[in-house]
Amino acid sequence: VKLNDAIWGALLLVLAGALLWHVQGFPSIPGQQVGPSALPRALAIGLGICGTLLVVRGWRERLSSAWLELPGWIAAPRQRTALAVLVGINLFYLLAAQWLGFVLTGIVYLAALMWALRVPPLRALGVAVVATLAIHYCFYKLLKVPLPWGVLQPVAW
Amino acid sequence: MTDAWMQAFAMVFEPYNILVMLGASLFGLFVGAVPGLTATMATALLVPVTFFMAPIPAIAAMVTATAMAIFAGDIPGCLLRMPGTPASAAYTDEAYAMTRKGLAEVALGAGLVFSVIGGLFGTAVLIVAAPTLAEVALKFSSFEYFWLVLLGLTCAVFISGDRPLKGLVMLLLGLLIACVGLGNPAAYPRFTFGNTELTGGIGLVPLMIGMFAVSEIIRYVVDTSPSGIVVEAQIGKVFRGMGRLALKYPKQVLRGSALGTLVGALPGAGADIAAWMSYAVSKRFSKEPEKFGTGHVEGIVESGSANNSALAGAWIPALVFGIPGDSITAIVIGVLYMKNMNPGPTLFTVNPQNIYAVFLLFILANLIMLPMGWLCIKAAKRILRVPRDVLMPVIMLFCVVGAFAINNTPFDIGVMLVAGVAAWLLESNGFPITPLILGVVLGGMLEENLVTSLIKSDGDALAFFGRPIAAGLGIVTLLVWVSPLLRRRRPIVGAAST
Numbered sequence: 001v002k003l004n005d006a007i008w009g010a011l012l013l014v015l016a017g018a019l020l021w022h023v024q025g026f027p028s029i030p031g032q033q034v035g036p037s038a039l040p041r042a043l044a045i046g047l048g049i050c051g052t053l054l055v056v057r058g059w060r061e062r063l064s065s066a067w068l069e070l071p072g073w074i075a076a077p078r079q080r081t082a083l084a085v086l087v088g089i090n091l092f093y094l095l096a097a098q099w100l101g102f103v104l105t106g107i108v109y110l111a112a113l114m115w116a117l118r119v120p121p122l123r124a125l126g127v128a129v130v131a132t133l134a135i136h137y138c139f140y141k142l143l144k145v146p147l148p149w150g151v152l153q154p155v156a157w
Numbered sequence: 158m159t160d161a162w163m164q165a166f167a168m169v170f171e172p173y174n175i176l177v178m179l180g181a182s183l184f185g186l187f188v189g190a191v192p193g194l195t196a197t198m199a200t201a202l203l204v205p206v207t208f209f210m211a212p213i214p215a216i217a218a219m220v221t222a223t224a225m226a227i228f229a230g231d232i233p234g235c236l237l238r239m240p241g242t243p244a245s246a247a248y249t250d251e252a253y254a255m256t257r258k259g260l261a262e263v264a265l266g267a268g269l270v271f272s273v274i275g276g277l278f279g280t281a282v283l284i285v286a287a288p289t290l291a292e293v294a295l296k297f298s299s300f301e302y303f304w305l306v307l308l309g310l311t312c313a314v315f316i317s318g319d320r321p322l323k324g325l326v327m328l329l330l331g332l333l334i335a336c337v338g339l340g341n342p343a344a345y346p347r348f349t350f351g352n353t354e355l356t357g358g359i360g361l362v363p364l365m366i367g368m369f370a371v372s373e374i375i376r377y378v379v380d381t382s383p384s385g386i387v388v389e390a391q392i393g394k395v396f397r398g399m400g401r402l403a404l405k406y407p408k409q410v411l412r413g414s415a416l417g418t419l420v421g422a423l424p425g426a427g428a429d430i431a432a433w434m435s436y437a438v439s440k441r442f443s444k445e446p447e448k449f450g451t452g453h454v455e456g457i458v459e460s461g462s463a464n465n466s467a468l469a470g471a472w473i474p475a476l477v478f479g480i481p482g483d484s485i486t487a488i489v490i491g492v493l494y495m496k497n498m499n500p501g502p503t504l505f506t507v508n509p510q511n512i513y514a515v516f517l518l519f520i521l522a523n524l525i526m527l528p529m530g531w532l533c534i535k536a537a538k539r540i541l542r543v544p545r546d547v548l549m550p551v552i553m554l555f556c557v558v559g560a561f562a563i564n565n566t567p568f569d570i571g572v573m574l575v576a577g578v579a580a581w582l583l584e585s586n587g588f589p590i591t592p593l594i595l596g597v598v599l600g601g602m603l604e605e606n607l608v609t610s611l612i613k614s615d616g617d618a619l620a621f622f623g624r625p626i627a628a629g630l631g632i633v634t635l636l637v638w639v640s641p642l643l644r645r646r647r648p649i650v651g652a653a654s655t
Contacts (some may be wrong), residue, residue: 001582001585002586003586027343033616034607036343036344039600039607043329044334046325047329049321050325054326064569069360073379073381076381079380080379083379090173093557094296094570097567102558106554109557113549113550113553117546117549119547127547135555138206139562143205143209145558
């Protein structure tokens with residue numbers, strides 16, 4: 001998704017304004033000129049200047065460049081589905097990993113993503129199981145990362 | 158001193174370390190050879206694993222993997238006309254034209270042999286320059302460091318693309334990300350919004366995995382261009398004729414390696430920009446410029462040495478000052494901090510064996526590139542047939558687990574995902590990622606040295622120019638900033654991250 005520079009500039013101006021407003025609440029250090037608000041304030045001013053310049057540039061180029069340029073994948077069903085699945089499974093992982101456990105979540109995660117990328121279903125499932133178990137072995141057994149077991153806790157290996 | 162070298166030898170030639178290097182070289186070759194997976198991504202993916210290793214094997218894994226990946230990026234460029242990593246993009250068309258002329262083995266052989274020579278050249282410069290610079294750096298106070306960091310960040314803005322304004326925006330955003338949390342001189346929780354996870358700041362590792370790996374996966378998922386078809390090229394004796402090439406183009410090899418090392422050492426510019434510049438230089442000074450683009454090996458020789466020498470060059474400022482020369486060393490610096498091997502001149506005086514070990518690792522990594530690279534070329538067709546529709550999901554799950562592994566918190570997975578989407582969106586709008594990463598890595602150092610300097614000088618801005626080196630660095634920094642106003646800017650070739 002390509003936006004005109006002026007839109008990016010405007011977004012930066014909003015961010016800069018919000019920053020300046022927020023850092024007012026930062027305390028000052030007694031006997032010292034630079035407190036914790038100094039750097040963020042300077043950054044906000046810098047972002048504000050950059051934002052203004054981008055707005056000016058985008059406005060100048062408004063005839064040659066569109067306000068919003070849609071990429072090729074918007075019209076491509078395969079890519080659109082794949083992106084939706086990619087976003088979906090990551091949300092699913094964040095929500096489900098704790099109670100479903102890493103192994104089951106991982107298998108669903110991989111199988112769904114491969115299915116979205118048009119890998120034949122049986123193959124997708126097979127690779128999903130093997131790859132999930134391999135990643136689990138590497139991180140849980142070798143590197144001792146406490147990946148959650150979830151509902152598989154009774155049969156944890 | 159010999160004692161330290163002996164210790165370094167013992168650390169490097171330990172069986173475990175050699176095993177790690179072999180594993181990392183296979184990994185690096187694979188990642189480099191698959192289009193869409195970059196050398197920076199290889200480093201980011203290694204972090205969660207190296208996190209659990211001792212410092213020397215951890216560094217060994219990264220040095221080896223990146224060197225291999227930069228070379229292996231030439232392979233799909235040559236056989237598919239798709240660069241395996243952005244560092245090979247400069248001469249992909251040239252290499253592909255050679256393949257069409259039936260010269261695939263010469264193109265790949267030159268890529269391999271001159272990668273090794275470039276890498277060794279960069280390493281030699283690293284070995285000579287780093288300790289010398291470290292001695293100078295020992296005398297630095299907060300004033301010099303402040304200017305040095307600012308100069309490094311300035312370079313990142315002006316080199317990373319042809320539109321410095323967007324680079325500057327990214328740098329400022331990076332510095333802003335570095336502000337989050339308690340890690341500031343006043344230890345005041347900034348931008349935490351009451352969230353305990355944010356008091357420690359935004360994790361560098363999930364951020365990097367997101368920006369360099371997840372963003373590539375998103376790009377792959379929405380990619381609508383057809384995948385390339387492997388050319389059925391006969392690859393015979395890879396090393397044949399390489400001696401003759403070296404004798405024919407000694408100046409090109411030297412020039413490419415020197416330019417590559419220099420570009421690598423400049424913060425913000427890495428192997429990809431080194432390759433673009435070297436290719437342009439090669440064509441400009443060639444006796445047969447008309448042959449460039451038609452399958453002529455000269456440009457490959459020069460820019461192939463340049464991109465590998467840039468890798469070692471980038472380590473010079475990283476080790477001596479803690480200022481990364483490219484996005485790969487930005488990740489490495491993060492790892493060094495985690496390993497309590499904080500970069501800086503004291504690293505050279507307190508624990509010289511560690512530094513010597515890094516030097517040895519570089520030499521060794523470049524030497525084992527010859528046999529491993531040869532194997533990789535031989536197996537190229539099989540590697541290029543690996544179905545990326547299967548590979549990318551597995552890498553994605555690996556990223557999720559890797560981000561989780563550092564602090565064992567799902568919050569970091571969220572950071573990684575947000576960073577990935579943001580990097581993908583920003584990059585497709587022409588905002589370069591490297592300045593942001595440098596901002597995140599150097600933000601703390603910049604603020605600390607600024608505040609320390611201001612306290613020491615009692616708020617006197619002139620004190621920043623009071624010491625000769627500080628004044629010199631300060632003037633150079635200011636000159637770089639005003640230079641675009643003084644003359645009309647000429648765009649520098651190349652963009653994107655390594």
